[in-house]
Amino acid sequence: MHPVSLHQVGKTYRLGAVDVPALSDITLDIHQGAFTVLSGPSGSGKTTLLNLIGCIDMPDRGEITVAGQQVQSMPDDALSDFRARHIGFIFQNFNLIPVLSARENVEYPLALAGVAAPERRKRVEALLDAVGLSDRQHNLPAQLSGGQ
Ligand SMILES: Nc1ncnc2c1ncn2[C@@H]1O[C@H](COP(=O)(O)OP(=O)(O)OP(=O)(O)O)[C@@H](O)[C@H]1O
Ligand SMILES: [Mg+2]
Structure with a gap:
């Protein structure tokens, strides 16, 4: 079993009346212990994909398995709990809490x-x-x- 597995995942942003397709039909496995790089042109969907794998956002279509758990249908509070236990995220802008040491x-x-x-x-x-x-x-x- 792979720690991260995506099956036919799709995501479209809705900007008012306009649909912005960001990901379509993404199927991939990330192997245990692998150092994996996601690369592609600006606007190709890298941040969108990482937000889905990191359980920060939800796909419109397809299945996402992280650490053995199907995450695309989890309720929001369960997802927050899952994220706290299983996901580590280093953001480009850090997101450290400024008043904490x-x-x-x-x-x-x-x-x-x-x-x-x-x-x-x-x-x-x-x-x-x-x-x-x-x-x-x-x-x-x-x-x-x-x-x-
Ligand atoms: N919140 C949003 N609302 C509407 N459209 C969005 C939103 N976020 C991203 N998009 C669109 O979705 C597509 C994928 O964007 P994404 O941010 O995933 O790209 P990226 O590969 O991370 O790009 P970059 O290398 O510039 O960071 C782009 O067409 C972008 O304009
Ligand atoms: Mg990005």
Whole structure:
């Protein structure tokens, strides 16, 4: 079983009376452990596709399986919960919470996912250490470099 699988997925945006087709008939499998690159011209549907795989948006047609779960028919609250547990997303504009420190930004989704405080502390410390940010953990996002 593939961690991500799409079958004949389609998505059309509706801008008032105008239909903007963004994706049509996308079928693909992403393999476990694979480093996968999605490339294509501007406007070809890359962000739309990632939003569907990341359960941020819903397809109009087709089936999307993520981590063994069919996501295209899940209700919104179940989808939010699923996203918190299974999806990691690094946005181009980061979407860090400006009033929370580096450490608190890492911890927040774990708290939403119901991870207990001692386990959260362990995981936050391991994650910050893995990216060399332990000594900047109390800095706000605005007090970090772009790369940090
Ligand atoms: N919210 C929206 N409402 C209406 N049309 C949209 C919306 N978002 C994207 N589109 C249209 O859907 C198509 C796919 O857009 P998408 O953002 O997925 O492209 P992209 O491959 O990510 O492009 P880029 O490389 O420029 O980021 C384009 O024709 C775009 O104009
Ligand atoms: Mg894009």
